[in-house]
Amino acid sequence: MVETNDIMLESMTSSSPTLLPPRAVTLLAALFLLALPTPAPAQNAQDTPQDAPYFQITFLDVGQADAILIRAPEGQTALIDAGRSNPLQLLNDMDVDQIDLLVATHPHADHIGGMTDVLNAIPVRFYMDNGQPHTTATYQRLLSTLQQHTDVTYLAAEPRTISLGSAELEVLPLPPIDAVDHNNRSVGLVVRFGSFTAFLSGDSEVQELSHFLREGVVPDVTLLKAPHHGSDNGFTPDFLQTSRPEVVVISVGSNSYGHPRPEALYAYEAVAEGVYRTDIRGHVTIRGYEDGRYEVFVGQEAVASGRERADADGSGLRPEPLPPTPGTPADPRPIPSDALWVFPDAPGNDHQNTNGEYAVLESWTSQTIDRGGWTLCDAVRHCFRFPTGAVLPDGGQVVVYTGYGTNDGVSFYMNSGQAVWNNDGDTATLYDAGGTPVLRYVY
Numbered sequence: 390m391v392e393t394n395d396i397m398l399e400s401m402t403s404s405s406p407t408l409l410p411p412r413a414v415t416l417l418a419a420l421f422l423l424a425l426p427t428p429a430p431a432q433n434a435q436d437t438p439q440d441a442p443y444f445q446i447t448f449l450d451v452g453q454a455d456a457i458l459i460r461a462p463e464g465q466t467a468l469i470d471a472g473r474s475n476p477l478q479l480l481n482d483m484d485v486d487q488i489d490l491l492v493a494t495h496p497h498a499d500h501i502g503g504m505t506d507v508l509n510a511i512p513v514r515f516y517m518d519n520g521q522p523h524t525t526a527t528y529q530r531l532l533s534t535l536q537q538h539t540d541v542t543y544l545a546a547e548p549r550t551i552s553l554g555s556a557e558l559e560v561l562p563l564p565p566i567d568a569v570d571h572n573n574r575s576v577g578l579v580v581r582f583g584s585f586t587a588f589l590s591g592d593s594e595v596q597e598l599s600h601f602l603r604e605g606v607v608p609d610v611t612l613l614k615a616p617h618h619g620s621d622n623g624f625t626p627d628f629l630q631t632s633r634p635e636v637v638v639i640s641v642g643s644n645s646y647g648h649p650r651p652e653a654l655y656a657y658e659a660v661a662e663g664v665y666r667t668d669i670r671g672h673v674t675i676r677g678y679e680d681g682r683y684e685v686f687v688g689q690e691a692v693a694s695g696r697e698r699a700d701a702d703g704s705g706l707r708p709e710p711l712p713p714t715p716g717t718p719a720d721p722r723p724i725p726s727d728a729l730w731v732f733p734d735a736p737g738n739d740h741q742n743t744n745g746e747y748a749v750l751e752s753w754t755s756q757t758i759d760r761g762g763w764t765l766c767d768a769v770r771h772c773f774r775f776p777t778g779a780v781l782p783d784g785g786q787v788v789v790y791t792g793y794g795t796n797d798g799v800s801f802y803m804n805s806g807q808a809v810w811n812n813d814g815d816t817a818t819l820y821d822a823g824g825t826p827v828l829r830y831v832y
């Protein structure tokens with residue numbers, strides 16, 4: 390029974406008007422008495438985003454690392470990983486004066502490096518990890534800090550449900566300890582607040598994501614934390630088709646691994662409404678409402694909003710086809726034969742690194758189609774014309790780089806001496822050889 394594993398976290402600083410009587414909760418064979426949380430305020434279907442209670446997840450910009458601050462509608466907080474170095478200034482800026490649940494997804498330094506500073510400076514009620522030790526000095530320092538803080542209650546990351554105010558954190562079953570490496574035993578969490586659902590799993594790679602799928606614990610989510618900083622081993626098509634996130638956030642900084650990998654970016658862009666990178670955007674916050682609506686903030690600024698898509702439509706992996714031209718029959722809407730993405734932000738100065746920006750065209754048909762004479766243009770009609778005989782094979786990809794190079798059938802070059810794709814937003818349109826627009830990518 391999941392009941393016996395339920396843990397109710399109520400923040401001592403919560404301004405809850407009423408408290409229900411405490412009840413006994415069995416935990417790790419010990420008995421803890423914890424107050425039940427105050428029930429969530431009655432939900433009104435007419436609530437507007439401005440006054441409806443919301444659940445908030447902030448991906449702190451901590452470079453090539455993870456630190457994710459969760460806030461329940463009633464004020465309880467959880468911190469999932471603590472960055473590579475001391476995150477106290479950021480937590481202070483976020484007015485965090487208590488952490489109800491601190492989670493170390495796995496004992497790598499980019500996830501636990503800042504945890505000792507957190508434990509020594511901020512009252513922490515519960516600490517959770519996967520129970521797997523590491524040999525590093527960083528881990529040993531964290532372990533001895535935890536041993537000194539006898540007021541912090543240890544939780545093993547085993548299947549259980551934790552109530553954080555009126556939100557729920559479901560701890561997912563881990564793969565067997567001997568079978569996999571540290572990344573693939575990252576603590577997996579599904580966070581639920583009404584119809585808003587988030588999936589967080591540290592540096593999971595294919596092995597652990599496949600394990601979660603086999604266990605049947607991957608729901609259709611609203612928000613996905615890109616596993617493993619946008620690595621090409623941090624997703625699988627099956628995982629994305631099952632999780633169907635509306636929003637993907639990649640916690641990433643300057644690194645030598647090539648994170649986020651273009652393959653991961655393509656995959657996330659194909660499935661989600663919005664993909665946000667902390668290295669480009671800084672702190673990214675998602676607010677989730679009980680009815681499945683969400684809002685995305687970059688710093689203090691609201692940049693997007695939307696709603697959890699209904700389960701039924703099953704179209705999560707297809708980009709929208711072009712809207713029908715006025716005056717032409719609207720139905721049936723064509724299924725696009727290609728997908729198009731633009732990666733406009735080259736490392737360094739875009740004008741000096743013109744091959745650092747590029748567009749990717751991927752075939753989604755089972756036919757091999759000749760694109761000779763097709764053109765790809767930005768919003769102000771800087772265009773690239775595919776040479777005669779350019780063929781996009783079944784399921785294949787071609788990349789159109791902005792700068793100089795020799796076309797080889799897979800890589801094409803606009804041979805432009807300056808950047809073409811606007812970093813702040815642009816429109817890429819693909820025209821067939823007759824000049825008819827067939828696909829558009831707007832960012």
Ligand SMILES: [Zn+2]
Nearest residue numbers: 454497499592
């Ligand atoms: Zn990591």
